[in-house]
Amino acid sequence: MEYEYILEFTVRDYECDLQGIVNNANYQHYLEHTRHEFLVSKGISFSDLHDQGLDLIVTRAVIDYKFPLRSHDKFIVTLNLRRDGNVRLAFEQEIFRIPDKKQIIKAEITGIASRNGKPVSPEPLIKMLGEKS
Amino acid sequence: MEYEYILEFTVRDYECDLQGIVNNANYQHYLEHTRHEFLVSKGISFSDLHDQGLDLIVTRAVIDYKFPLRSHDKFIVTLNLRRDGNVRLAFEQEIFRIPDKKQIIKAEITGIASRNGKPVSPEPLIKMLGEKS
Amino acid sequence: MEYEYILEFTVRDYECDLQGIVNNANYQHYLEHTRHEFLVSKGISFSDLHDQGLDLIVTRAVIDYKFPLRSHDKFIVTLNLRRDGNVRLAFEQEIFRIPDKKQIIKAEITGIASRNGKPVSPEPLIKMLGEKS
Amino acid sequence: MEYEYILEFTVRDYECDLQGIVNNANYQHYLEHTRHEFLVSKGISFSDLHDQGLDLIVTRAVIDYKFPLRSHDKFIVTLNLRRDGNVRLAFEQEIFRIPDKKQIIKAEITGIASRNGKPVSPEPLIKMLGEKS
Numbered sequence: 001m002e003y004e005y006i007l008e009f010t011v012r013d014y015e016c017d018l019q020g021i022v023n024n025a026n027y028q029h030y031l032e033h034t035r036h037e038f039l040v041s042k043g044i045s046f047s048d049l050h051d052q053g054l055d056l057i058v059t060r061a062v063i064d065y066k067f068p069l070r071s072h073d074k075f076i077v078t079l080n081l082r083r084d085g086n087v088r089l090a091f092e093q094e095i096f097r098i099p100d101k102k103q104i105i106k107a108e109i110t111g112i113a114s115r116n117g118k119p120v121s122p123e124p125l126i127k128m129l130g131e132k133s
Numbered sequence: 134m135e136y137e138y139i140l141e142f143t144v145r146d147y148e149c150d151l152q153g154i155v156n157n158a159n160y161q162h163y164l165e166h167t168r169h170e171f172l173v174s175k176g177i178s179f180s181d182l183h184d185q186g187l188d189l190i191v192t193r194a195v196i197d198y199k200f201p202l203r204s205h206d207k208f209i210v211t212l213n214l215r216r217d218g219n220v221r222l223a224f225e226q227e228i229f230r231i232p233d234k235k236q237i238i239k240a241e242i243t244g245i246a247s248r249n250g251k252p253v254s255p256e257p258l259i260k261m262l263g264e265k266s
Numbered sequence: 267m268e269y270e271y272i273l274e275f276t277v278r279d280y281e282c283d284l285q286g287i288v289n290n291a292n293y294q295h296y297l298e299h300t301r302h303e304f305l306v307s308k309g310i311s312f313s314d315l316h317d318q319g320l321d322l323i324v325t326r327a328v329i330d331y332k333f334p335l336r337s338h339d340k341f342i343v344t345l346n347l348r349r350d351g352n353v354r355l356a357f358e359q360e361i362f363r364i365p366d367k368k369q370i371i372k373a374e375i376t377g378i379a380s381r382n383g384k385p386v387s388p389e390p391l392i393k394m395l396g397e398k399s
Numbered sequence: 400m401e402y403e404y405i406l407e408f409t410v411r412d413y414e415c416d417l418q419g420i421v422n423n424a425n426y427q428h429y430l431e432h433t434r435h436e437f438l439v440s441k442g443i444s445f446s447d448l449h450d451q452g453l454d455l456i457v458t459r460a461v462i463d464y465k466f467p468l469r470s471h472d473k474f475i476v477t478l479n480l481r482r483d484g485n486v487r488l489a490f491e492q493e494i495f496r497i498p499d500k501k502q503i504i505k506a507e508i509t510g511i512a513s514r515n516g517k518p519v520s521p522e523p524l525i526k527m528l529g530e531k532s
Contacts, residue, residue, distance in 0.1 A: 013445055047412060149410060284446055331458050
């Protein structure tokens with residue numbers, strides 16, 4: 001499978017909880033950081049956008065937890081972007097442990113663009129991100 | 134609507150990110166803490182269970198983000214538990230800002246019971262939790 | 267001993283790390299949240315101050331870790347404020363497990379007031395906070 | 400200056416708070432992760448040590464906050480280890496933004512080795528870590 005963007009991480013001990021595995025909430029951090037680095041790779045900064053009054057807002061997260069990560073595991077987070085109707089963007093994201101490619105997470109994160117609190121067309125943003133058709 | 138368990142929180146400033154709103158991952162912390170306190174209210178400790186080799190594992194989270202929480206907002210997290218097939222538990226959870234009852238989050242968190250890494254029947258656990266039929 | 271402000275907490279499981287104890291960084295969260303709630307109790311909001319261009323900046327933290335907190339421990343965080351020279355505020359803060367009053371943390375957090383990135387006199391702020399002389 | 404260990408990071412947006420700068424507690428995460436990766440570089444895993452009943456416990460943190468990090472800043476965390484009396488280890492750690500070498504944090508983190516809750520000599524550990532004399 002082909003991905004538009006891939007980012008590599010190492011689990012940090014403070015991300016693990018008393019079960020000795022990465023706490024569920026931290027996977028959202030990994031997924032978010034990958035989305036933001038994807039934007040950066042396209043010349044777009046999430047914090048600059050915010051300073052300009054344009055926010056990307058997550059409206060829905062569907063996350064399947066397949067297998068837990070543990071202390072010092074290395075892993076990649078993948079990203080594919082597609083349009084979802086007229087106003088939504090859908091980020092299909094997966095996490096794989098490396099080097100054995102064990103699937104850890106399969107997620108779909110849906111978002112909208114919002115200017116000063118009002119939803120706006122994601123069209124200009126999608127153009128910048130170079131949507132594949 | 135009736136809830137099996139309700140827990141009240143206040144947003145802490147460190148939970149807000151540079152958009153000035155609660156970071157998405159922190160809602161999972163709120164949801165998780167409510168589930169664990171629900172267990173405690175039934176005389177079950179998540180960390181004691183872990184020490185006995187029994188872990189509750191989240192396998193799927195579906196979270197709809199309806200409206201963001203901000204610094205110092207007060208809110209409640211609700212919980213209803215139902216069986217989902219033979220091996221899964223489903224926690225239906227919502228977050229409402231108080232006192233205006235604005236809906237913030239609607240989530241369904243699915244989990245399984247696992248002993249030493251193998252899925253086990255959630256039946257004894259459900260009995261302890263007093264499943265409504 | 268007398269304290270100007272006291273806030274009560276319960277350890278949340280996600281705050282514990284793989285050692286089964288609260289991760290060191292989280293004590294700073296507890297200390298910070300207590301300082302911010304102290305401000306709120308005086309009618310001052312940290313986030314409102316920020317929106318007005320006035321930030322409170324921590325310049326030094328000295329934290330003695332006496333004993334660890336564990337899952338579901340209840341505890342209080344105490345706060346005393348004193349002036350430290352002309353431009354600095356010093357927050358003396360301690361954490362005690364309850365009900366047994368076991369000392370967990372002894373900390374001194376030093377800060378300055380900063381307007382648009384420049385240090386300013388903390389005098390007006392101290393007046394609002396009702397400094398004891 | 401020479402350092403025994405250096406680790407490079409990028410600020411992740413979720414580490415920034417509503418002031419738009421890295422939240423104070425997260426610097427402790429950076430410092431801790433660097434200490435643990437230093438151990439790994441010497442063939443020692445913090446989580447393996449824990450599973451063997453040996454914990455490294457931080458007893459004191461002195462952290463000077465010199466300048467804040469912001470979204471997407473790149474930085475290094477440095478580490479030098481020295482013995483502090485008979486039972487303590489002192490980690491001298493600094494954070495510098497790169498590439499401009501702006502000093503961000505200067506910290507001294509003191510710890511002890513503890514076996515099943517009792518302090519033990521750090522001698523074997525120091526030998527493994529190749530203390531400079």
